[in-house]
Amino acid sequence: MWQSIRSTLGHWVRLLGWCSLLLLMISGPYHAQETAVSPDQDVDRLKRATVFITQVESENLTTTCVGTGTLVSYDGLILTNAHHTVLSESCPGDILFIALTLNVGEPPVPKYRAEVVQSDIGLDLALLRITQDFDGRLLERDSLPILPFVPLASELTVGIDDTITMIGYPDIGNSELSSLRGTLTSFVAERSGGEQSWLKVRTVDAESIPGTMSGGGVFSRAGELVGVLTSAPVPSGTSSSDCVVIEDSNIDGFINNNDRCVPLGGFISVARSIESAQPLVQAGSLSLQLNTLTTPTFSVQTQGEPSISTPFFAPAVVNNQPTTVLRSAPAGTDSLFLFFDYRNMTPETVYEVRVTVDGLPNEALSLPPVRWSGGTSGLWYIGTAGQTRPNGRYGYRVFVDGELAAEAPGIEVGGPALEAPQFSNVTFGLLDENGNLGGSGYVLPTGNTATARFIHRNMTAGQSWTSIWSFNGQRITSSQVTGAWQDTGDINAAITNLQPAGGLQPGNYRLELFIDNSLSALGDFIVAGSQVGPLARVFTNIEFRRAESLTAEPVRTPGTNYPDGAHTVYAYFDWEQIEAGTLWTLQWSVDNQVFYRQTVPWSAPPSGEDYTMQLTAPGGLPDGTYKLELLINDVLLAESEVSIGIGQLPIDRFNQSDGVRLRGQIVDVETNEGIEGVAFLLISELFSIEDFVWEENQLYALAITDREGYFEVDRPLEFDSPYSVLVEVDGYLPLGVDGFEISRERLAEEGGNPFELLIELTRD
C-alpha cells in the first residue's frame, strides 16, 4: 500500500513539477515593437525621457507658453529652456504642467506639475523638478516612481558632421513626439561657454525644426544628452504664425486677437551645449541652494538702449581677450572670432549674428536669435575655432532685438599669409627689478604703474604707432603715446606703461594699440585689491562655519572638516578695493563638479569683511568636498575647501539609465485575462529565492500590475545580472525563477527595449 501511495504521490509531484515548469516559463516578447530601434542608440528610452511642458496661468487656467524638456534624473529633474518656463512678461504663467510620452506614437498625456528649481535666463536654461501630481497634490520624494531619464554627457563627445538625434514635440501637444535625425554642422564659440557654446544642427533632409521643440534634447549616437534645442522667445502680444491663439484667455466668449496667443517660437537651428547646463543639473540633483546674505549696496542698471560697438576680428582668444586684430586671413584659416563692445544689454535681450560669405548667407556660421548671456556691458566674442573657413569675403552683422546693431567691416579669407606689421598678445603686470613682467596677466593690484607687454611682428623702424589707455570705458587722453617705432626685431616683445596721476584706481582698464592709426591689438584688465609682490590680493580669509539648520546660527569656530556632516554651511571672505560693477565670478563645486558659477557685477562696498554665503540643502548637505573659488577676469584669486561627512558624494544606486527596461503582463492561464494588483518582485542578484526573507532591501525593484495586469519595472535592469523573480498572490500558485538574466545580445534579438514578459498564473 505504501508503495502505491508513494507511487501516486510521485506521480502527482512530477505532474506538479511539469506544470510548475510550464507555468514558470516566462515567454519572450508577445507583441511587436512600436518603434524601430536605431542600431546605435535606444530611441525608445530617449523618447520616454522627453516631456511636453505647458505653462499655465492659475487665474483662468489658460495656456501661456509651451515647450519640450528632457528628464535628466530618475527623481523628476527636467532640463529645458528658461524662456518658456520661467515666469516673464511673455510667459506669465505660474503653473507648469508636465505631460509624459506614455505610448510612443501618441500625443503626450499630462501627469504632473513641476517647479523651476534652477535657471539662468541669459543661457536660456532651466531645471524643473516634478513636485506635484496633476491634481496639485504634493509628491513626496519617495512617492514619485523612478522615471525614465537620460544622463547628461560628462563632456561634449560629438564632433562636426556627427550624426545626432533631436527629440521634441512638433506642436502644442496635439501630435506624437518627433525624433529627427540630423548632423552637427558646426560649433559656435561665444564668451558664455567657450569654443563649443552652441551646436549648429540640421536635419538629414533639411526639414525645419519647429519652435515647440525648443528645450528638447540633442542626443549623440551613444544616447547621451549633448545639447538643448533653443529658439529665441517670441515677444509678447505678437499674434503671428509664431504665436497662435487657442483659448479664450479673456473669457469674453470669443477666441480672437484679443486673447493671449501661445508663442511657438521660430524654427530652430541651434542647441545650447550641455556643458552650460551641468552646474544647474548638479545643483538640482543634490538640491543644493546657495544664498548670498551680504546686502548689495550697488546695483547695475541699464541706462538706455542696448548698443554694440567697435566690431573687429581676431584669429584667437586667450583669457577671453583677442590675440590681435585681423583685417584679412590667409587661406586655410580655421579660427575666426568677431569681437565687439556691448552696453545696456539684459538677459532678456535677444541677439543674433548673421554671417555672409561672398554676400550669401552662411547658416552654419550664423547664430539665430537667442538670449543674451553676457551681463550688462563688456567685451564679447563670437566665432568658430578649429573649423576651416572656405575662402571668401566674410560679412558679420549683429542684430539686437531684431534691429541691426552693428556691422563689422568685411574680412577677406584666402591667399597667402601677409607679412603685415602687427601687435598681439597683450598681457598686463608689474615689472620687477630685472625688468621681468610678473602677475596674473589680467588682474593688477592698485598701485602706481600698470605695464603691458605685447608681441610685435614685421614692424619697421620709423613706423607710426600709438598706445591709448582707457579707464571704465573712457580714454585717458593723457596716456596717449604716439611715436615712431624704434625696435627693429622681427618678432619681439615690447612694453608700455600707464602711470596715471593719483595712481591706479580700482576699475576696468583697456589698452589699445594702433599701427598707422589702425587698431592692431587691445587688452582689458581689472585693477583691484592691494599689492602682494606682483599679484593682487583681492579676496582673503575664506572661512567655513557649520549650522545645524537653515535658521540656526552658525558655530563660532570656523572649520574645514565636518566628519559628522552638516545641514548648512556658511562661507565668509574678506575683500579689498573692488570697484562697484567689476565683474567677478563665484564658483562652487563638490567633488570637482561645478554646481554654481555666476559672473556678476560687484555690488558690495569697495572693501569689507565677512562677505557671507549660505550653502544648504533641504535634508542637509550631502557628503562631499566642497570648494569655493573666487575669480576676476577668469583669474583665480582665492579658493578654499570644506569636507562634509566622508568627504565624497554618496553613490546613488538608482542613477542608472542604461539597461533593460522590463515590462509585461500577468494573466490567469485559464481565462487569459490580466490580474490586477499582483506584485512582481525582482530580487537583487545577491539573493536567490531561497535566500529571500521578504525584506525590501533584498529587492532590486518592485512592480504592481494595473487593471489589465500590466506591470512595468521602473528601474532598468543591468545586463547579464542574474536576478530572481517572484510572483505570489492569493488564489494562485506562486511562481519563482532564479537566474533571470538578459544579455545585450538577447535584448537585441528581441527587438530592443522594452523587454516584454508574459507571466501566466494558475489558480490553486
Add this chain to the structure above:
Amino acid sequence: MILNNPSPGRPLTQTQRWSTLFTIILALVMLGIGLNMRAQITGAVAAYEDTRIGIRLNYPEGWLLDTNSSDYVFRIRDMTRAGFKTTIQISVRPVSSATTERNVADQLARSRVLTLQDYRVLNIGMGTLGEIPVEIVRYTYNDQSTSPFLQSFSTVVEGLDILTIQRGQAIIISFRAEADSFDDEYPIFETFLNDLEF
C-alpha cells in the same frame, strides 16, 4: 422486470473492519496535520527589534519588511494580496513637552491632505493600548498606482492611526487596508498590537 438478488451479503471480516477504521482514522489524522500545518504557515510570525527606537514586535511572516525610509521606522506590507497591499507601519516624530497626541493627529491630517488623494478623517477618539492611553484616528483616502505608465483605478483605503507620546517622541502606529476588507484584515493588526512592545 424486477430482479431480486436473494443472496445475502457476506459479513465484513475483522481485518476489513479494522482496515476501514484505520483508513478513517488516518484520513482524520492527516486532515488534522494539514490543518495544523496550514495554521502554522498562515499564523507564522517573524520577530523584529529596533533598539534605537525601542520597539520589539512580531509580524506575519511573508509580509514585506522595509525599515529604510525617512518617513517610517518600520513598515510591513502583505504583497501576496491582490489590490491594495494591507500595510502596517510605525513612524516616530519628535515632540516637545507641550505637544499632545491631539496635536500630532492634527499635524498628520494637515500633511496628509496635501499628499493623499481625497484624504478625510472619519473620526478621532481616545482609547488605550494595553494600559497606555492613545489617540485613535480613522481616516480614508484614494490610493493610486504611482506609475504614470500604467492604468489603474483608485482604491478606497481605510486607515487607522494609533498615536501615543512616549519618551519624548510621538509613536504613530498605522494600519491601512482596502475599505471593503478592512474589517476582515483588522484581526491581523490586533494580533500585531498584542505583541508590540515599546
